[in-house]
Amino acid sequence: MLKILILLITLICLPCVAATDIKYTRISDEKSQYFVKLIKLALEKAGADKAYNLKESKQTFNQQQQVERLLSGELSIMWAGTQPEYENKLQPVRIPLMKGLQGHRIFLIRKGTQAEFDKVNTLQDLQQLKAGQGRFWGDTPILEHAGLPVVAPVKKENLFYMLDGARFDYLPLGVHEPWDEVNKRENINLAVEQSLLLIYPMPMYFFVSKDNEKLRQIIESGLEAAISDGSFDELFYNAPHVKNALDLAKLANRKVIKIANPNLNNKTPINRPELWLKLEE
16 A cells, blocks of 8 residues: 555656756857757757756856866756767767867858968978967867967957968868858858868767766667667758758868878777768768
């Protein structure tokens, strides 16, 4: 009788149990909504969508600040191009969220400078020009390792004005990024470079704190299920910024310069082709 009573109380109280918040940085751009949708998809596929609530913070944090707040518990999850610091301090979900597209880089340049880039055919040619990158971006040490001069301010927004002011020559961005950034800043003298494609292996991952193994497992299992049933690719290729960028980029027509990623962890799922973008796509 006592066991039945306990079971009845449990069933009655179950709907009252508060869902756990998954806290992430405040986002102000449409592209970042893709990652929120991916979290929702993972929770749904893992059967955990009723157990968790997504909660946006009131403040926008840069990547380094997000790492600190994951460690303190103020945030639950972040997404970023991987780098050793993040993998040492946090737990990655080793599924490339952008199918490696983040490592296919097209440049923002100043209007009127396309002719300089038309002359670039090799890595040695590109080393004669200065790149701009965020100081804490995972891409910055990759470019530096390849011998590319890099100017690296802390704030992303400063990069666009510094490029316009000729503090550096080009801003490498993921294939899905340049056109949106230009369109948002019509008052700045920027253009998308037309001839080059810089490629290096750079997966973007979700990261959680090391004491949140349960969330890592749920996100990973949900993403794996979405990959298996095709819903991951459906979300990715139909994301407006991705679809539009792949149409505009014409990747197969660009001169490719490949560089290594010296910081790539040996657990990176390089040998799973279903996780990565094919150049012809």
